[in-house]
Amino acid sequence: MAYRFEGKKALVTGGSRGIGKAIAERLLLEGAKVYVIGRSQENLEKIKTENPSLNTIQVDVTNWDETKTAVEQIGVVDLLVNNAGILDQANFVDVEMDKFDKMIETNCKSAFNITQIIARGLISAGRPGVVVNMSSQGGLKAAAGFMPYCVSKAMVDMSTKVTAYDKGFLRNKEFMQMFRAKHPLGKFATVEDVVNATMFLLSDDSAMITGICLPVDGGYLVN
DSSP, X not given: OOOOOTTOEEEEETOSSHHHHHHHHHHXXXXXXEXXXXXXXXXXXXXXXXXXXXXEEEOOTTOHHHHHHHHHTTOOOSEEEXXXXXXXXXXXXXXXXXXXXXXXXXXXXXXXXXXXXXXXXXXXXXXXXXXXXXXXXXXXXXXXXXXXXXXXXXXXXXXXXXXXXXXXXXXXXXXXXHHGGGXXXXXXXXXXXXXXXXXXXXXXXXXXXXXXXXXXXXXXXGO
């Protein structure tokens, strides 16, 4: 299905590789003016080389002040995809506080900060917009050994509901062998599956959908 975003300005965090990169490239293909935020200059240069019309911004999203300055320079953003995130495995009794804080800062608080900046810009301009927060099945169902990650994604889910915006689902490769058999469809979502769901949420076709959690999980959560 084709979605057209001509005249729309889009921002994708964590967009220099993986799912974020695929979403940014699809938005570009669908006509949007796309900005990508990433920490790695090397990855940003690579995606810029592959997509010359794409705009890249190097910033650590956990640094609120630098992020605010970078995002405000873009101007009013119509479409925001909060995709930046990290994963760290540790049993509850072994969790180190600095790693816990880093998980919350990256996976949840950065999305809150950027969404707030974008929302204020849209309100000031009197324009509508769409925000998609990429979360995980870990935010909806506990996974042993991933306590900080699951907590951070549960925070993303509740933040999404409270702010009445939409979200997608983030594939976690660490679970591939362990959880494949628990998926009724017998497979994990592909990057393209996530991109397709995200395009739908960003489009006018989902205008009556808001504040929901949309798992792209092959039925895992009903098992």
